[in-house]
Each structure stands twice: as structure tokens, then as C-alpha cells.
Amino acid sequence: xxxxxxxxxxxxxxxxxxxxxxxxxxxxxxxxxxxxxxxxxxxxxxxxxxxxxxxxxxxxxxxxxxxxxxxxxxxxxxxxxxxxxxxxxxxxxxxxxxxxxxxxxxxxxxxxxxxxxxxxxxxxxxxxxxxxxxxxxxxxxxxxxxxxxxxxxxxxxxxxxxxxxxxxxxxxxxxxxxxxxxxxxxxxxxxxxxxxxxxxxxxxxxxxxxxxxxxxxxxxxxxxxxxxxxxxxxxxxxxxxxxxxxxxxxxx
Amino acid sequence: xxxxxxxxxxxxxxxxxxxxxxxxxxxxxxxxxxxxxxxxxxxxxxxxxxxxxxxxxxxxxxxxxxxxxxxxxxxxxxxxxxxxxxxxxxxxxxxxxxxxxxxxxxxxxxxxxxxxxxxxxxxxxxxxxxxxxxxxxxxxxxxxxxxxxxxxxxxxxxxxxxxxxxxxxxxxxxxxxxxxxxxxxxxxxxxxxxxxxxxxxxxxxxxxxxxxxxxxxxxxxxxxxxxxxxxxxxxxxxxxxxxxxxxxxxxx
Numbered sequence: 393x394x395x396x397x398x399x400x401x402x403x404x405x406x407x408x409x410x411x412x413x414x415x416x417x418x419x420x421x422x423x424x425x426x427x428x429x430x431x432x433x434x435x436x437x438x439x440x441x442x443x444x445x446x447x448x449x450x451x452x453x454x455x456x457x458x459x460x461x462x463x464x465x466x467x468x469x470x471x472x473x474x475x476x477x478x479x480x481x482x483x484x485x486x487x488x489x490x491x492x493x494x495x496x497x498x499x500x501x502x503x504x505x506x507x508x509x510x511x512x513x514x515x516x517x518x519x520x521x522x523x524x525x526x527x528x529x530x531x532x533x534x535x536x537x538x539x540x541x542x543x544x545x546x547x548x549x550x551x552x553x554x555x556x557x558x559x560x561x562x563x564x565x566x567x568x569x570x571x572x573x574x575x576x577x578x579x580x581x582x583x584x585x586x587x588x589x590x591x592x593x594x595x596x597x598x599x600x601x602x603x604x605x606x607x608x609x610x611x612x613x614x615x616x617x618x619x620x621x622x623x624x625x626x627x628x629x630x631x632x633x634x635x636x637x638x639x640x641x642x643x644x
Numbered sequence: 645x646x647x648x649x650x651x652x653x654x655x656x657x658x659x660x661x662x663x664x665x666x667x668x669x670x671x672x673x674x675x676x677x678x679x680x681x682x683x684x685x686x687x688x689x690x691x692x693x694x695x696x697x698x699x700x701x702x703x704x705x706x707x708x709x710x711x712x713x714x715x716x717x718x719x720x721x722x723x724x725x726x727x728x729x730x731x732x733x734x735x736x737x738x739x740x741x742x743x744x745x746x747x748x749x750x751x752x753x754x755x756x757x758x759x760x761x762x763x764x765x766x767x768x769x770x771x772x773x774x775x776x777x778x779x780x781x782x783x784x785x786x787x788x789x790x791x792x793x794x795x796x797x798x799x800x801x802x803x804x805x806x807x808x809x810x811x812x813x814x815x816x817x818x819x820x821x822x823x824x825x826x827x828x829x830x831x832x833x834x835x836x837x838x839x840x841x842x843x844x845x846x847x848x849x850x851x852x853x854x855x856x857x858x859x860x861x862x863x864x865x866x867x868x869x870x871x872x873x874x875x876x877x878x879x880x881x882x883x884x885x886x887x888x889x890x891x892x893x894x895x896x
Contacts, residue, residue, distance in 0.1 A: 416752045434836075437689070459720075461792040464716075469743070471783060471786050475789070478790065482751060489744070499668075502840070503839050533727070535726075539713070539717050542694075542695060586685065588752065588755050
């Protein structure tokens with residue numbers, strides 16, 4: 393199933409990822425951001441129903457100077473520590489949210505064409521980081537994108553599942569494992585009754601749309617075996633390493 | 645048409661608001677936030693297709709210490725002035741976005757029940773501001789809501805259409821004129837072709853769903869006549885008055 397899912401991602405075909413029974417218990421539709429187009433956005437909003445979000449690795453966020461909103465809000469808002477407090481959050485202690493963006497060459501930012509363009513340009517942009525060392529990526533980024541916007545960006549924590557086991561990490565890891573530009577575009581699947589699709593419903597949805605469904609457990613197992621090959625693995629998560637989330641309590 | 649729209653809002657029935665031909669040219673579905681329920685969220689995500697957002701007046705945001713993201717990002721991000729620069733924005737110079745929230749008694753925040761609960765509780769919360777003067781509303785807010793979350797909040801600029809003529813202002817003004825808790829929940833309407841619905845399409849959509857459609861021009865006309873009755877009007881927009889958006893260039 394893992395290999396099939398990787399093959400699908402390489403072919404630009406969406407997959408469904410269920411996280412964990414004891415976490416959100418949600419299934420997201422996932423596609424490598426480099427394959428996003430108008431039809432994908434339409435499919436995501438019609439069939440997914442949640443928030444359409446685009447991920448990046450934490451090292452990309454660091455280069456671009458994009459903070460976790462958790463951190464930004466703690467520092468910047470009145471009573472930010474209280475507002476961003478997550479000790480009562482039932483499935484995690486951190487969120488992946490960072491800023492929202494629009495590509496500057498979009499109009500309102502929300503039509504499928506606009507979101508598709510923003511995501512495609514973002515993916516193309518991050519694939520070029522470091523290739524023109526004379527240019528500051530943060531300045532280049534600000535020339536192409538505006539904040540705030542209509543595409544919600546997420547940051548996959550350094551060290552992947554040693555740090556967090558959310559859809560952000562699961563999807564970004566899979567896309568990176570597929571050898572693609574490490575950014576996934578994802579959306580939560582909601583049932584017609586308004587609840588998150590159950591695992592069973594999501595599996596039916598997958599079957600009826602001819603999509604593959606993979607369980608977070610299977611991804612984490614592969615990642616654990618993958619420790620030594622330099623793609624993922626906890627060895628990236630050395631104690632004391634600088635992370636954007638410094639100062640935030642870690643889970644697991 | 646204006647009176648009909650006001651009557652609909654009072655009855656808890658959504659209306660459609662088109663902004664202006666020379667602005668976004670978009671139509672949003674609008675409902676007073678106090679009438680949001682699971683079915684409304686489902687209708688908004690299925691039939692709207694854009695971002696589901698909840699508005700408040702700028703005076704509310706000021707009391708809660710919630711900033712415009714424009715301002716926050718300028719101040720807090722590396723190259724924030726460049727990232728938040730809007731001189732190339734084709735229909736406006738400012739956005740309405742502020743933070744995103746989840747009510748603390750939600751699970752993941754995204755199912756219809758969760759978004760509906762967050763919005764209902766938010767509306768109820770703002771209607772109580774000032775009623776327990778011994779309590780700091782910002783502390784009370786942080787006890788009930790967490791940032792970041794899955795409900796996107798927007799701030800309607802002080803002075804309404806003297807400052808900005810977006811759907812945030814149009815919808816919030818209408819709900820306030822209806823004598824309801826001044827918060828609207830809105831979503832952009834997208835056509836099946838992925839573009840924003842044209843005015844004609846939106847009018848057809850309105851007719852087929854038995855909803856009223858109102859043009860931004862008609863709302864602004866009513867607001868202009870309303871100057872003397874203390875609900876809206878430019879007399880609230882006295883030069884030098886403190887606004888959250890101080891320092892940001894104003895349009896129109």
C-alpha cells in the first residue's frame with residue numbers, strides 16, 4: 393500500500409491519508425503541490441470540504457522567515473500566551489499553521505484559478521531556493537507573494553514524526569519520499585452529515601473515486617525503517633537543534 | 645430590495661451581496677452569525693466554495709486586542725512591509741483578515757458542528773462584551789477560544805464605507821442595520837467553472853435557491869441616507885480618530 397501510494401503521488405494522483413484513531417481520526421485528501429491545478433482545487437473544495445492548505449518543510453519556512461502562528465501569536469497578541477494555550481487540546485499540543493498568501497498575479501485570490509496559481513507558483517518558488525545565492529529568498533518571496541491571502545500555508549515540523557504526527561507531517565513526508573518538491577496540498581474530508589468522514593466512510597470514498605487510502609501507522613512504520621537513508625528519521629531531531637518551534641512544549 | 649434583505653436577515657435567512665463591478669465583482673452568501681448552524685456551514689461550503697469567514701466591528705476587535713493581519717505582519721515578519729505591500733492589489737489597499745479561532749470545546753475545529761459552534765459561541769461572546777465590567781474581555785476571550793483555528797475572523801473597518809467597501813463592511817453593516825448582533829458569516833460564491841460567479845450567475849443562483857440578491861450600490865445608498873440616525877455614516881469617521889489600521893494607507 394505504501395509503494396502504491398508513493399507511485400500515485402509520483403503520477404500526480406491524489407491519495408487519502410488517515411492519521412490515527414487516537415489523534416484527529418480524520419482523513420485528508422493529499423496531492424503533491426506541484427500537481428495542483430484548477431480541477432484539483434475544485435475536487436478538494438467539493439469533495440473535501442475542509443480548509444485547503446499547502447505544506448512546506450520547516451527548513452523552508454526558516455529560510456523564508458515564516459513563523460508558526462502559535463509562536464507569532466504568543467509573542468505579538470495581548471494575552472497571546474493564553475490565547476495560544478493548547479493544554480486543553482485533545483489530540484496535539486501544536487498546530488502547523490503559518491501565514492496565508494496570494495500570488496501577486498492573482499485577482500481576489502479565491503477562484504480555483506487563483507488558488508491553483510498561488511500554490512503552483514509557491515511550489516516552483518521553493519524548488520528554486522538556494523539556486524541564486526546572491527538573492528535573498530525572503531525578498532524574492534515578497535516580490536511574488538502577498539500576505540495575508542487565501543492559500544493557507546502549513547509547516548511540517550523538523551524531524552517529522554518524532555515531533556508531530558499530523559497530516560502536515562504525514563503528507564509532506566510522503567511527497568518527499570516520492571522524490572518530489574516537498575510540499576503537499578491537503579484538505580480534510582467531511583461527510584454529508586457534517587462530521588469528519590469516519591475511516592470506513594473515507595475508505596468507501598476512496599474506492600468510489602478510485603483513489604488509494606493509506607493509514608498513518610503504515611507511513612510511520614516506513615519512516616522508522618527509513619531512519620538510516622537520510623530522507624527522514626529521528627536523527628534529524630538532535631536535542632538542542634534550532635527549530636522554529638523553540639519554546640513550545642513538544643509532544644511524544 | 646434593501647428592506648426585503650433586512651427582513652430576511654432578521655428571519656435568519658441568507659442573502660446574497662454583490663460588491664461592485666469595479667471592485668472584486670464577487671457575490672458572497674451572507675447570514676447573521678447568530679443564526680449559523682450545521683446546515684448553514686454545509687450550505688456555505690457546498691454552494692459557496694470560498695473561505696467561510698465571520699466578521700466583527702473594528703470596535704469589537706479593539707476591545708479583544710485582535711489586530712488586522714496586515715498590521716501584524718508588517719510589524720512582525722522579516723520584510724513584513726514588503727510582504728504585506730498592496731500597491732499592486734487591483735481592487736483594494738487593505739484586507740480584513742484577523743486571526744483564526746476555534747472554540748475550546750471543539751475537537752479538530754473543522755467539522756460543520758465545530759465551525760458552527762465556534763461561530764455561535766463567538767457571536768454570543770461579543771454580544772456580552774461590556775456586560776461584566778469587572779472582567780477583562782481579552783482574558784475571557786482566551787478562556788473560550790484558541791488561536792490559531794479553523795474559523796477565519798474578519799474586521800469591518802470603522803466608518804464602514806468611508807473606509808472600505810468590501811464584503812466585510814457590506815455584510816456587517818447590513819446585520820447591524822437589521823438590529824442583530826453585529827457579526828456576519830460570509831463565503832464567496834464560486835461557479836462550477838472555478839471562477840467567481842458572475843453577477844448574472846449569482847442572480848440565477850439566488851433565484852433557484854429562493855434567496856434575495858442585493859447590490860453593494862444599494863447598500864451604500866442606504867448608508868448615505870442613514871448618516872444622521874447614528875447607525876452608520878461618515879460622521880463616525882472623524883479625522884484623527886484612533887483606528888486599528890492607523891498607518892495603513894486608506895482608499896476612497
